[in-house]
Amino acid sequence: MTQKIKLLTSLLLILGFSYTITAQESHPPHGKYQQFMTDAWGADVYNDIQNDKIFSRLYKDLYQNRIVYEKQTSTSRPLKKPLFLKDINLSENKTKTIVRDNTFNPLTFNPFNYQLPFFENGDQYIKVDNTDYVIIIRSKKSL
Secondary structure (H helix, E strand, C coil): CHHHHHHHHHHHHHHHHHHHHHHCEECCCHHHHHHHHHHHHCHHHHHHHHHCHHHHHHHHHHHHHHEEEEECCCCCCCCCCCEEHHHCCECCCCCCCCCCCCCCCCCCCCHHHECCCCCCCCCEEEECCCCCEEEEECCHHHC
16 A cells, blocks of 8 residues: 555656646747748748748748747756847848847747747757746757
């Protein structure tokens, strides 16, 4: 009986710990892909990407699977030479002016507004200034 209680307690601790880890990560909201791309690059660029099957898959995969927002905690792994969001240039849009976000909200942050290193080798880490968040762009190779 004591062995079963220890096993059950261990299992609950492991499940609780894994929930804590996964609860710290989020992805951009799936329903805003078109809006974010159009807002950042304009409807013409969005339509050009959608009309090319390779680029369309590439950017959808990037948006849905490779961009991760991670809230760092005191137990998070230290980052090796992260970039800082304040140092990343804004995207260029010929139809409107893009402004830098004053605050970071994972549900409203548009990653396409910034010239983030989407297609670099290896995972990329971008520290969001004055927050506990890190934007992680997972390498296509690490998936």
